Amino acid sequence: MNHSTLAEDLRRHREDLASELARLTAPPEPGSAIAFGKRIGEGTTEAIERLSTTATARSIATSLADTDRALEKLAAGTYGRCDTCGEQIPAERLEARPTTAHCIRCSAAR
Ligand SMILES: [Zn+2]
Incomplete structure (x- = not known):
């Protein structure tokens, strides 16, 4: 495969992963914070931490890091x-x- 085509594919792939990860780790919608504690904010951080460390989020984060590394290597000519x-x-x-x-x-x- 041609390297500039590959870089484009990787960048597109990276964007998909980044938005997927952002969606998974996004703070809860305003108003839904009540579900995490009696007062707004109470326990929310903990809940977000739990969300952001789910297996799915972790595996996406790993793919994202791999994609970054591949792009680095393409740029450095060591791909x-x-x-x-x-x-x-x-x-x-x-x-x-x-x-x-x-x-x-x-x-x-x-
Ligand atoms: Zn080796």
């Missing part, structure tokens, strides 16, 4: 090389997981 051992990552793996920064061996060792 397709493993971050750990510096070996070329096989094209099939990059096609399957364009945001990966590690070869299969290093990824399994993590």
